[in-house]
Amino acid sequence: MSKKPLILGIESSCDETAASLITENEQGIPVVLSNIISSQVDVHKEFGGVVPELAARSHMEKIDWIVQKAIDDSGRKIEEIDAVASTAGPGLIVCLSVGLSFGKAFASALNKPFIAVNHLEGHALSPKLNSKLNYPYLLLLISGGHSQFLNVQSLGKYKRLGTTIDDALGEAFDKTAKLLGIEFPGGPQIEVLAKKGDPNKYDLPKPIFNKGGCNLSFAGLKTAILRIAKNIKTEQEKFDLAASFQKTVEEILYKKTKIAFREFEKQNKPKEKIFVVAGGVAANKNIRSMLKDLCNEENYKSMFPPIELCGDNAAMIAMVGLERFKLKQFNDLDHPAKPRWPLDENAAFLKGAGVQL
Numbered sequence: 001m002s003k004k005p006l007i008l009g010i011e012s013s014c015d016e017t018a019a020s021l022i023t024e025n026e027q028g029i030p031v032v033l034s035n036i037i038s039s040q041v042d043v044h045k046e047f048g049g050v051v052p053e054l055a056a057r058s059h060m061e062k063i064d065w066i067v068q069k070a071i072d073d074s075g076r077k078i079e080e081i082d083a084v085a086s087t088a089g090p091g092l093i094v095c096l097s098v099g100l101s102f103g104k105a106f107a108s109a110l111n112k113p114f115i116a117v118n119h120l121e122g123h124a125l126s127p128k129l130n131s132k133l134n135y136p137y138l139l140l141l142i143s144g145g146h147s148q149f150l151n152v153q154s155l156g157k158y159k160r161l162g163t164t165i166d167d168a169l170g171e172a173f174d175k176t177a178k179l180l181g182i183e184f185p186g187g188p189q190i191e192v193l194a195k196k197g198d199p200n201k202y203d204l205p206k207p208i209f210n211k212g213g214c215n216l217s218f219a220g221l222k223t224a225i226l227r228i229a230k231n232i233k234t235e236q237e238k239f240d241l242a243a244s245f246q247k248t249v250e251e252i253l254y255k256k257t258k259i260a261f262r263e264f265e266k267q268n269k270p271k272e273k274i275f276v277v278a279g280g281v282a283a284n285k286n287i288r289s290m291l292k293d294l295c296n297e298e299n300y301k302s303m304f305p306p307i308e309l310c311g312d313n314a315a316m317i318a319m320v321g322l323e324r325f326k327l328k329q330f331n332d333l334d335h336p337a338k339p340r341w342p343l344d345e346n347a348a349f350l351k352g353a354g355v356q357l
C-alpha cells in the first residue's frame with residue numbers, strides 16, 4: 001500500500017479561522033480526517049459586519065490551537081504531514097497574513113513544501129471532497145464576495161463566462177436580511193423566513209435580465225428592498241418580502257444559468273456536461289433544488305459540496321493543496337498575500353458605473 005499524501009489546510013481570509021487535515025484512499029478519493037472551523041460571529045455581531053482589525057486579532061488568538069486541534073482530531077502525527085496549504089487570497093490582507101504566515105512557518109519548521117491557495121479555487125474544488133469530479137466543468141460560484149460563472153478547464157485554469165457587475169449574491173442576501181432587521185449574519189435566515197411568506201406579493205426588479213449574457217447584477221434588487229422595507233408594518237409582510245426576494249433570485253439564476261450552459265458548450269465538447277454550484281449561497285436549499293431541476297431539464301449532471309462545506313472551511317483549501325501536491329506545484333516562502341486574486345486573471349474588470357455589457 002503506497003503512502004498517501006497528508007495535507008494540512010489553513011484558512012483565515014475573512015472571519016473564519018479554520019484548519020483541516022485531508023488525505024485520500026486507495027481509489028484516490030479524498031478523505032477529510034479533521035475539519036475545524038471557528039467562526040467570529042460573536043466578535044462582529046454588534047458592528048453588523050466584519051471589522052478587519054478585530055478579525056485579524058481573533059485569527060491571531062486562535063490559529064495555534066485550531067491547527068493543533070485539527071492535527072489531534074485527525075489521529076495522525078505532525079511529522080506525517082507532507083505539505084502545508086494556506087489561503088493566500090483573495091480576502092482581507094490583515095486576515096490573510098495570519099494564516100499565510102502561520103502556514104509558511106509551519107511548513108518551514110517541518111521542512112515540507114508550502115502551497116499558497118486561492119480561496120476561490122478552494123470553493124471551486126469543494127465538491128471533490130465528497131464526489132468524483134472530472135474537468136472540465138461549469139462552475140457557478142455564489143459566495144459573500146463573488147458571483148461568477150466559470151469554465152473550469154483544469155486545476156488553475158479558469159475562463160470566466162459571467163460575473164456580477166455590482167453586489168455578490170451572498171452580499172445581497174446579507175443586506176436584505178439587515179434591511180429586514182435580522183441580526184448579522186442574516187443571509188441564511190432569509191431562506192427560513194421565505195418559507196412563511198408569499199413569493200408573489202412583491203414584484204422586484206431583475207437587473208440585466210434580458211441583456212449582458214450570463215453576467216449578473218443584484219444592486220437594484222437591494223435598492224427596491226430598501227424602499228419596500230421602510231413601509232413594512234407586520235411580520236407577515238416581512239416574510240412576504242423575504243419570499244419575494246428568494247423567488248426573484250431563483251428566477252435570475254435560472255435564466256442566467258441557461259445562458260451559461262450555452263456559453264460553456266461553445267467552449268467545450270465534454271463527454272459529460274457537469275454543473276457545479278459552490279460558495280456560501282450554495283447552502284440555500286431552494287436554490288439547490290431549482291438548479292437541480294434545471295440540470296435535469298438540460299441533461300447536465302449537477303454537483304454541490306455538502307452543505308457544511310459550502311461556507312468557508314480549510315478542507316477545501318487542503319483539497320487544492322492535495323491536487324497541487326500531486327503535481328508538485330509548490331510555492332516559495334516569499335509568496336505574498338493577495339487581497340485581489342481573480343481565478344481568471346485575463347477577464348475584464350466589470351464593476352462600477354459605465355460598464356458596457
Ligand SMILES: Nc1ncnc2c1ncn2[C@@H]1O[C@H](COP(=O)(O)OP(=O)(O)OP(=O)(O)O)[C@@H](O)[C@H]1O
Pocket residue numbers: 014090091119120123142143144145146169170171173174185186187188189191279280281282283284285310311312
Ligand atoms: N442558506 C443560505 N442562503 C443564502 N445565502 C447564504 C446561505 N448560507 C450562507 N449564505 C451566504 O453565504 C455567504 C458566505 O459565503 P462564503 O463564506 O463562501 O463567502 P466569503 O468567504 O465571505 O466570500 P468569498 O468566498 O467570495 O471570498 C454569506 O453572504 C451568507 O449570507
Ligand SMILES: [Mg+2]
Pocket residue numbers: 119123143144279280311312
Ligand atoms: Mg468564501
